[in-house]
Amino acid sequence: MRITRMALQYRWRLFAGLITIFLASGFQLAIPILIGSAVDAARSLDGNNVEIANGMVVSAIDEITGVFGEGSDPAKTALIIIAVLLFIMSVGRGLSAMIQNYMGESIGQAIGYELRMLYYEKLQRLSFSYHAGVHTGDLITRGIIDVEGVRMFVQTALLRTVFLIVLIGTGMYLMLSEDLTLGLISLSFVPFVAWRATAARLKLRSNWYQLQERLSALTKVMDENLGGIRVVRAFASQDHEMKKFDEASNETLALANIQVGIRASNISLMGVAFMLAMAAVLWVGGLKVIDGELSPGELTQFLAFMSILLQPVRQIGMMINGYARGSATGGRLFAVLDLVPEIQDKPDAKDLVISKGTLEFHNVSFGYEGEHTLNGVSFKVEPGHTIGIVGPPGSGKSTIAHLVPRFYDPIEGYITIDGQDLRDVTLDSLRKAVGVVEQDTFLFTASVEHNVAYGDPWAPDDRIELASKYAQLGDYIERLPSGYNTLVGERGVSLSGGQRQRLSIARSIMLKPKLIVFDDSTASIDAATEQRIRAALTDLTKDRATIIISHRLSSLMHADEILFIEQGNIVERGTHEELLALGGHYNDLYELQIRPTEFDSAHRESEGRDNDGGGS
Amino acid sequence: MATRDVHERSHEIPPKASIKLGPTQDEEVFGNAFSGQVVGRFLKYVMAYKALLWVAITAVLVFTITSIAIPLIVRNVYDDALKEGAGDRSKLAVMVIAFLIAIGFNFVANYLQELIVGRVAERILIDMRRAMYSHLQRISLSFMDKTEIGKLMSRLQGDVAALQEFLQTAVFALGDLVLLIGIIGAMIWLDWRLGLMTLAVLPTLFIIRIIWLPYARRSFLRARVTSSIVSGALAENINGIRAVQGMSREYVNYDLFDIRATDNLKAANRASKFGVMMLPIVDTLTGAAMAIIVIMGGFFVLGGTIEVGVMVAFVLFVQRFFDPIRALTMHYNVLQRAMASGERIFEVIDVPVDIADKPNAIDPDEIDGSIKFENVTFGYLPNQPILKNINFEVKPGETVALVGPTGSGKTSTTALVHRFYDIWEGSVKVGGYDVRDVTQDSLGRHVSMVLQEPFLFSGTIFENIKYAKDDATREDIVAAAQAVGAHEFIMKLPEGYETELEQRGGNLSLGQRQLISFARAIVADAKILVLDEATASIDSYTEMLIQQALQRLMEGRTGMVIAHRLATIRGADRIIVLQDGEIIEMGNHDELMELGGLYSRLYSMNYASFDDIPDELIQQATQAAEGTST
Known part of the structure; x- marks a missing residue:
């Protein structure tokens, strides 16, 4: 093993x-x-x-x-x-x-x-x-x-x-060699206790797993109830919730009772088996002493041996359980340890060398399990340029964001930065050069400061503050009880979706990436704040290649080129004006999103009817 | 190489973003070992199982007595039946039979004590948890708003478990105590001189344990805490793996983790040392006790003052009396923890229910769906009213949109319809009844609510749409899903309506969750619907679905909507504009546009949603509107 x-x-x-x-x-x-x-x-x-x-x-x-x-x-x-x-x-x-x-x-x-x-x-x-x-x-x-x-x-x-x-072993040998009959009688409890101990342990363990499962189900019920207390109150569903609770808690009780039952019968059975053997030793040994075949001291010896062996024999159960658990858990653990990461550095991988910072997709396709989410996509972003990517949910927009830092490898085609295939460079150098601002950011349980500086752990304070200001988060942080030292994350202050996204932007700025990808990272930020962030970032993005992925057109209208993606294909590409003139998907989406702001009264009448469905 | 650089630097200056997981309060605080009040209240729960507990206590006593009797019988075997040269078979037979009887009692008592104590403890655990949980269902939201869920959960779980442990130990501690006293008594009865001499080692053990315990406990605690820090760091890294890999934090994190894991290793080894330290001490004392018995007892036997059986019995007793001492000193620890837990539990149970049904509260079957606010003033903190003298009325079937900047009191207004809070002045009437005169249950039935962040429970989609409406049929559920346009996407899921939702509906998009929560409100089929529209931007297609669903939802109901989308606002029969807790404008879209106040100004700013309007612009608009009105 x-x-x-x-x-x-x-x-x-x-x-x-x-x-x-x-x-x-x-x-x-x-x-x-x-x-x-x-x-x-x-x-x-x-x-x-x-x-x-x-x-x-x-x-x-x-x-x-x-x-x-x-x-x-x-x-x-x-x-x-x-x-x-x-x-x-x-x-x-x-x-x-x-x-x-x-x-x-x-x-x-x-x-x-x-x-x-x-x-x-x-x-x-x-x-x-x-x-x-x-x-x-x-x-x-x-x-x-x-x-x-x-x-x-x-x-x-x-x-x-x-x-x-x-x-x-030695104990048995000593007892048996001393007096075979008495030795056998003394040891008669051993197989029984060993068997009971083992059987009970194994049963307890499988029962314990079930119990843990039931307990976590109960935890879920309680946690959701308290988390969703407003829903519970709003639907006056306290009775329903109590019923759910009782069901879950009675299930745990039933299992716990089984557990108690196994333990009780086991402990008492092992105890009685031992003492019965002791009674037999007393009887047989006593007769032998009376007949003068055995000295009382020897009889005492047997009794003392028995009590010394009781504990170890009971432990056999614990050990066999230990083996069962050890092999199960060890197996699961080694299964993970033996995995080979799908994406890792080639043996001769070199650090990425950025001369200009041009990103290029060459006919890139990607997909899982035979289904393509991206089909032969090609585009090029020059430093200082911005490319916007838009499309319906599930069109493959985010896949593009994941391919750039090589979270996945394309199944066809290749991606280059300044002519170097991403698969030929070290992951570390690549990911340091590429900043992806994710839609949903994970907050680590640490101060705001540490969270902002996550990718650059030795950054000086002024840079952290500057990045936060760029991301329009500075004011908010300064209003927090302990400013930049306020604890956030699971055990600290919770940030709203928009604040988290701004923090994510600040994090990426800290990395001073040569290439920035915004992966729908402003969805929860209001348009005006987004505008201010963009203004603050112009300095930063002016000599970098930028990709903006969004479903909100106002986020990417200004891009140098906009790709409209549908089912993994680029169906339209061009500048905002060109695409509007084209009158295709992009134009439709534009109509849909900007509609309320461009209406005259006649337009509104008809539209109002559409919206209300005749309901008013 | 850049990576090496980071790797090495990390040892000099601590890198940023190290998670901070200190010991939690629960682990650190050890309170008094005894609090009469806690014990008294706890006893009330225990007393529900009075009869069973008496059986258990009897069993514990029988078990202890037979445990003491067994060595005594062995002694008699030696002294009566195996007397040198005077061996007596019939006496031996009597002794062995007595032994068997003792074993029989011992067995039954052992089984009963384990079974009953275990089961009663489990039962009480559930009773207490239930008491706390059902109390939490009734406590007003103002308490829940202030309280972290995590804290409540740790009370529902950790603290309850600590009390359960206490109960189990309490009974066994009693057994241990009786056993110890019994052993001491038996030894002194057998031969008081030898007894006292043997017992001389006891105080030594007690003293050593009392000195040892605080150190050992601290080291055990430290091992536990460092281990939970390691677990926390691991969990966080797994949850945040995207951020870790995306920002190349692997090397730094590995080093940080190593520091924690090493800490834990050291602490665990130290705890082991403390743990194993007791072994030679107990063995030395046992050895000393046995040596005393052998020498003194042997001399007494030689001198003819005691019989050899007494000596044997002493040897058997000595091996048993260290266990109860060890257990008793351990129980003290449990006791302390239990008292602290008990206090925390009763703290929750004692939170007053400040919003309760009146004793004569009515429970109307049908209401007409009107809402009326009369001179309502309300706030969460004393002297800081959020709503000031609010008056408005919503007629049955009408849809009213609440509009206003953040903090203007929209959410509070909707919460009052449900009587989540009690108002300071005035009255809120639903269907013509003052909300304080009807049962909260009936309010729940007649008013349903859709929250801004849709909250879904784990379970299937079907169960979620049905939620508390137990009499809803499958057709009702499907019809509701169809009405809000959720049916299509549900059917595309692998298991359709039977698809299990992940935590908080994580396997659905925000828009989809929204639709499910709409369907849930339709199934609940209340006359009045209170809805807080989502602000997060959703892709345009889903957005359209939601707008349509909203229309269906409102059909035939009185609607009160906290509206963010212009389309929703325009569709409302009436718009109430709130600012700083006061109604500043009221009317339909055209009327308000004509009025030229805040609403018309905000509207003409051409934002798709009021929430997109930056604060400065709102301020400007407000000032401008005030300028025109004065």
Whole structure:
């Protein structure tokens, strides 16, 4: 398994972990033996019984006792020595368990960290086509829950498995070699508890996933209710909403009850299985003691062994669950890590060199799954020139905006900047040269200042302020409670659509791009503000190539060339005046948008009727 | 290379746009461990399950007692049945049977305690959440306006869960306490000298844990917080991936993320250290206790003062008494958290419902669809009226457009028709009834509302159009969609009406969402329709559809529209021009044009929408209009 291979990098920690495993199991198992011999030592008045009871330890004890001399009571001496040993063993067990757990955890943490970084890096490099196709929530879950799953696997399952095998194995061996029948009886609870623990864990896990799903459904119900409280109130639908809530919440309750049920029956069954075995040991062992086949100390030893083994056997369930979870989450995680980004630098890619900044589309086609959204589009934008692109929704306008920074590659044709094919230059240099102002901008949870400077993180304050002013956002920012330091984004002040678009413009200005693409980025900005932004930007755009994509004609009427796109084809092209004169689609759209401002009373009469549908 | 440059610089000066995710308040604040008031109120919810809880408590006690009895029986096995040279089979049989009985009780009690406590806790969790949620459905909007949804959500989830955890622990803490006392009692009863000597290690453990706990807790908290920072950074990068890639922030972000992930790694390792630190301490103390038992107990056995079974029982007890101590110190933590959560929960439940139905509120089946504002004065903050002495009347079937600059009071006017807020002076009458005299339910039935930003719920398109109208048939839904011109695009979707909407209808365009919200209003079929027209510019084709849909929507209804589009305004029967909370002009389009006031000035500026007119121009127009009127 790949995770195990990753763990092997941490060789010395693993080694330390393994060593302490053997130490811990050794100490752990010595304790019952010592307790058993203590019992017998206390019962017997001479040290010989002890020796009979416990060859290994006691021979050691005897040797030491010899040193103490003959004068002291051998039983008392034995007790003291046993007590000291017991204490040492306990401390030893604690220390080695500490080291072992810490090693496990720290390897887990280290691998978690490593995976997290790999995952983050991979996500940043995966292309748009990938990100567009996956649910962001899923990606986040993988990055959080799945990394956690792998980490927990390393932490709890990997070293623990060895520990449990050593401990249970040796424990079983000791018990069985001591007394086969009694050993078998003592261990009779092991398979049952191991099975229960595993089965219950696995069931709990699948139930847990369902429960999480139901819980997130409930969260959605509550979140939407509170977010849409005005709708709820306006439709007086509190009852309806309570019903939705109750349904969702009862579903979670049902699952939670199942969960509780599994846990309750499992815990009590495991407990009773263990204690039944104990009763059997008492009965059979007791008879043996009465018959003189077994010393009471040995019986105590069995009981002590059993209680030591109970915990590890229960943990088998946890581990098997860990394996199941680890392989599932690991699988999902590696699936992402193994992806090859569709768009990446060629091995011999060079940085883009801008001499003038001329952008050219050469017969570019693009599409997904066989359907073309762009068909053989060619155009050229010179520095200082502006090209406007307009067309109905879904005509392929935005595709053009996405091709310029190479978010996607064309399937036919090619795009050049100053004669360099975009596919031959490094992504980084390209994207630094091209500024795309998006329609919907993502706000990072940070100050306004940091958001504006997102693409140029070391920009001086005055440049940030200037860019904000150009984008007509300066006044607004200055009125905010903490000005440029005001927190925005998910956990800060929320900006309106128009303000966000202005911030997006400011962001792009910060990049000082050699080429600017406005992708419907003024839709929520009122016409007058847009006018002012454009005026402020003339300085900036005068030696740059600019593409304006919009459905609002007033945004692009002034362009040097306007392309009217329909179903991926350029159907009309020319200046505003030329296109109006043409009397085609562009002209129709113009009529539709500008109509209310150009009317005489006669015109209005007929139009009014159209609009009202005869309703008034 | 430019990229390397950035990569290296990032280590010197911190780059901008690092997300700020500190610990949230909920995580940091630990309040009092006990608040009588919170516990008292919490008990009321618990008491609903009184009978079950008594069973659970009994089960906990039985479980504890049998747990203590089992080592005692083992001791008797040793001392009575296995006496050296005097082994007695029948006594052994009796003991084993006693043992089996104890196991039986232990099993049943264990099962019951786990089951009942678990289920009751789940149930109470749901009850409390429901109480809070249903209260939120009734609290006035002025409270909701001020409150962040995220905060409410964390109360509905995190705080409720903390209380649930508390309940579970409370019962088990009781068990632990009984167990601890039982063990101590049993040890002293067996042999008080040996008992006291063994128990001598207990205070040590308590002291160590009390010293350890605050440090450990801080390190655990730090690990949690850093981990949530890492998660937040990851989530943000995924959500903002377009901005990241579009602006080539990959290298900077990677470094920033590395700093956070490393922080988390360090914090987690530190927390691990604190966690594992307890292991040798507990083991050392256990070892010490056992050593004491072996030496002293052994001597007593040798001296004949105790029997060997007592020693065995002691060994079995020692191994069990560290667990309840560990659990008890942990419970303290839970208790603190629960008290803080409880306070926050009751804070929500205690928000007064200031807009409630009168006890004798009427619930008219039919109303005539008129709206009347009489001397209405209203504001959100004391002494800052938003609407001043507003008077107007809308006749049944009439469509009135509200027009005016931002902040003039249009939205407040529409909100009052629904009695979202109570007015200060005057009266608002709907269908001839004062809104304060009828039930809010009936207002909801007779007045429907279309918001500027269409709000859709997750679920299918069908469910969204139907919304709260449970008796609407499929035909009604389709007819409504057809009426607003949404049917066509709905049918083009892969699953038609059964298409699941993403969050907030994310898989539809703004225009499409608008149409669905129109259809929803048609299905609700109220006499009066209050509509806030969207301002965002929508592509011209959809715009046209919406204009047509609007006409259909208004048919046969009384309409009150906050209008932005000139076409909508011109189509209205009457136009009310608001400014600074006062009605300055009222009449139809032609009348107002003739009047030559603010409306005619704004209109003649030739903007497609009033919202496109820059503030300065509005100001000029206002001043000019004032000039002519005075």
